[in-house]
Amino acid sequence: MKQFNYTIKDEVGIHARPAGMLAKTAKGFQSEILIEKDGRSVNATKLMMLMGMGIKCGDTVTVTVTGADEEAATSAMQAFFAANL
Amino acid sequence: MLKFTGKGVYGAIAVGRASVFFQKKKAKIRRTGIADVEAEFARVEAAKEKATQQLSEIYEKALREVGETNAQIFEIHMMMLEDEDYNESIRNIIETQLVNAEYAISLTANNFSSMFAAMDDAYMQARAADVKDISDRLITCMTADCEKTIHSDQPSIICNDDLTPSETVLLDKEKILAFVTAYGSSNSHTAILARTMNIPAVIGVGEEFLSNIKDGDMIAVDGFTGEVFIDPDQQTLEQMECKQKEAREKKELLKRLKGKENITLDGQKINIYANISGVEDLGAVLANDAGGIGLFRSEFLYLEGTDFPTEQQQFEAYKKVLVSMAGKKVIIRTLDIGADKKVDYFDLGEEENPALGLRAIRICLTRPEIFKTQLRALFRASVFGRLGIMFPMITSVSELEKILEICSEVKCELQEGGIEFSNDIEIGIMIETPAAALISEKLAPMVDFFSVGTNDLIQYTLACDRQNPRLESFCDTHHEAVLRLISLSAENAHKAGAWIGICGELAADTSLTEAFLKMGIDELSVSPSFVLKLRNTVRNIDLRS
Numbered sequence: 001m002k003q004f005n006y007t008i009k010d011e012v013g014i015h016a017r018p019a020g021m022l023a024k025t026a027k028g029f030q031s032e033i034l035i036e037k038d039g040r041s042v043n044a045t046k047l048m049m050l051m052g053m054g055i056k057c058g059d060t061v062t063v064t065v066t067g068a069d070e071e072a073a074t075s076a077m078q079a080f081f082a083a084n085l
Numbered sequence: 086m087l088k089f090t091g092k093g094v095y096g097a098i099a100v101g102r103a104s105v106f107f108q109k110k111k112a113k114i115r116r117t118g119i120a121d122v123e124a125e126f127a128r129v130e131a132a133k134e135k136a137t138q139q140l141s142e143i144y145e146k147a148l149r150e151v152g153e154t155n156a157q158i159f160e161i162h163m164m165m166l167e168d169e170d171y172n173e174s175i176r177n178i179i180e181t182q183l184v185n186a187e188y189a190i191s192l193t194a195n196n197f198s199s200m201f202a203a204m205d206d207a208y209m210q211a212r213a214a215d216v217k218d219i220s221d222r223l224i225t226c227m228t229a230d231c232e233k234t235i236h237s238d239q240p241s242i243i244c245n246d247d248l249t250p251s252e253t254v255l256l257d258k259e260k261i262l263a264f265v266t267a268y269g270s271s272n273s274h275t276a277i278l279a280r281t282m283n284i285p286a287v288i289g290v291g292e293e294f295l296s297n298i299k300d301g302d303m304i305a306v307d308g309f310t311g312e313v314f315i316d317p318d319q320q321t322l323e324q325m326e327c328k329q330k331e332a333r334e335k336k337e338l339l340k341r342l343k344g345k346e347n348i349t350l351d352g353q354k355i356n357i358y359a360n361i362s363g364v365e366d367l368g369a370v371l372a373n374d375a376g377g378i379g380l381f382r383s384e385f386l387y388l389e390g391t392d393f394p395t396e397q398q399q400f401e402a403y404k405k406v407l408v409s410m411a412g413k414k415v416i417i418r419t420l421d422i423g424a425d426k427k428v429d430y431f432d433l434g435e436e437e438n439p440a441l442g443l444r445a446i447r448i449c450l451t452r453p454e455i456f457k458t459q460l461r462a463l464f465r466a467s468v469f470g471r472l473g474i475m476f477p478m479i480t481s482v483s484e485l486e487k488i489l490e491i492c493s494e495v496k497c498e499l500q501e502g503g504i505e506f507s508n509d510i511e512i513g514i515m516i517e518t519p520a521a522a523l524i525s526e527k528l529a530p531m532v533d534f535f536s537v538g539t540n541d542l543i544q545y546t547l548a549c550d551r552q553n554p555r556l557e558s559f560c561d562t563h564h565e566a567v568l569r570l571i572s573l574s575a576e577n578a579h580k581a582g583a584w585i586g587i588c589g590e591l592a593a594d595t596s597l598t599e600a601f602l603k604m605g606i607d608e609l610s611v612s613p614s615f616v617l618k619l620r621n622t623v624r625n626i627d628l629r630s
Contacts, residue, residue, distance in 0.1 A: 016158065
């Protein structure tokens with residue numbers, strides 16, 4: 001299991017477009033990727049639920065990656081968050 | 086008996102059964118029990134596939150036209166369709182409640198969209214609409230086939246909220262006694278069609294009508310007064326019959342004017358031509374003794390099919406009209422698609438403001454291959470009669486130069502191919518934008534004739550959307566600005582040796598006939614059923630007085 005925290009810098013937070021891209025990226029890995037905020041967590045492949053979290057600018061999320069390709073998945077997620085959110 | 090009042094757009098009477106269509110369009114999703122869960126799953130999958138296909142086409146197109154950032158929403162829609170929770174919810178509802186897929190989808194849509202709607206972020210609240218949108222698309226993909234066309238087996242009175250031009254085109258015209266619509270203005274497509282078909286139409290009767298009318302109700306429509314009666318009583322029926330008889334007699338009187346000249350008491354002549362929307366209107370043109378065809382709306386060739394009409398199909402239609410008119414002038418307007426006339430296969434996309442959008446000649450100049458096909462068909466047909474070609478929505482000299490250049494190219498190609506065409510094709514343009522009227526002095530020397538499209542000219546001059554019935558009080562069709570633009574165009578046409586006609590709805594307005602004669606308008610082109618009425622008006626005008 002690998003984990004990292006990230007504070008959202010994008011003005012509108014995880015809105016439809018980045019949520020869509022995030023879900024797409026997450027689907028590319030076998031590992032389970034969970035996004036957690038304030039005790040609620042959701043699988044990163046679940047677009048609607050992810051959008052439903054209402055993650056905004058300034059919120060800190062915890063990303064937890066568990067699975068066979070967790071190394072690669074984690075670096076991909078870190079890169080994704082840094083580039084898009 | 087219930088009475089509703091709207092605006093009558095063609096003076097005639099009809100009594101018959103109602104055919105109500107709006108309910109079908111906005112049908113509520115019904116909950117029905119099912120036995121075969123797997124079959125229902127399969128329906129969802131099939132609809133999903135179709136919806137994804139549609140979305141990917143929309144996405145590709147949006148990508149080309151509005152860029153990736155704006156196109157992405159359609160990609161998100163596709164992803165939403167694949168969303169695990171969304172799909173699981175649909176399957177769960179089908180499986181546990183043993184209900185139809187449509188119901189399961191609409192329930193799922195409600196649940197998810199209320200989740201978004203309840204969020205404290207305006208942006209996320211707006212996503213509720215996306216969920217609804219994809220769900221509606223899914224449901225439509227399951228049921229679309231039975232929805233597309235409006236059918237009625239017996240002659241009936243079409244009652245609707247409003248008809249889109251493509252719906253209007255798909256109607257079986259033999260089976261329509263009258264139109265009644267809740268919305269729409271007298272310039273709407275339905276209204277124009279009713280005038281062409283000589284059947285009564287009452288538009289803008291209001292929403293309340295929709296909640297009171299049922300399929301099969303007996304209704305009486307008075308196109309003179311704009312009154313519509315549901316379940317008319319005996320007295321009303323008698324009145325209707327009486328009015329109908331009067332109208333028929335008046336029509337008979339007008340028939341006596343057949344074969345007479347269009348000449349004022351003091352000897353000024355004017356040509357009265359007919360507007361047609363298709364080959365099937367030719368009978369009415371000849372029966373009403375029109376001197377020619379002042380406007381053949383060629384876009385009907387495009388609206389009827391599911392793909393572009395071929396050169397040969399167009400050629401056959403144009404040839405038929407030219408042959409039937411036996412040497413009388415036939416003016417064919419090149420395609421005027423766009424604005425309120427939409428055709429799916431043109432892939433025009435949504436526009437914020439379609440009346441000011443990519444329409445008519447703008448499509449032709451953007452996609453010259455479509456334009457050239459039509460021009461080739463027109464030129465080839467020209468040997469069968471007296472052809473005039475006119476181009477809609479002109480706003481500048483450079484557009485016209487471009488058009489004439491394309492015409493020359495097409496002629497060269499035909500010549501090289503050894504294909505015959507006439508040397509006396511008249512070329513004209515529509516004056517339907519204030520811009521064209523104001524620079525008519527420069528445009529006139531480049532053409533043989535002008536034809537004023539008053540509907541658009543009024544809309545663009547007065548900034549009044551012709552589809553919006555609430556603007557009718559602001560939309561003074563006799564506005565001095567409009568009349569001055571027409572007068573200016575007439576003056577400039579004549580200075581350059583060109584002739585000028587009017588083919589819009591205003592041409593049939595007999596309260597303006599005298600004014601038009603004074604401006605020196607050479608031709609008025611109206612619905613076939615107005616030709617003789619207009620002749621009667623002209624023959625009673627004395628310009629000396």
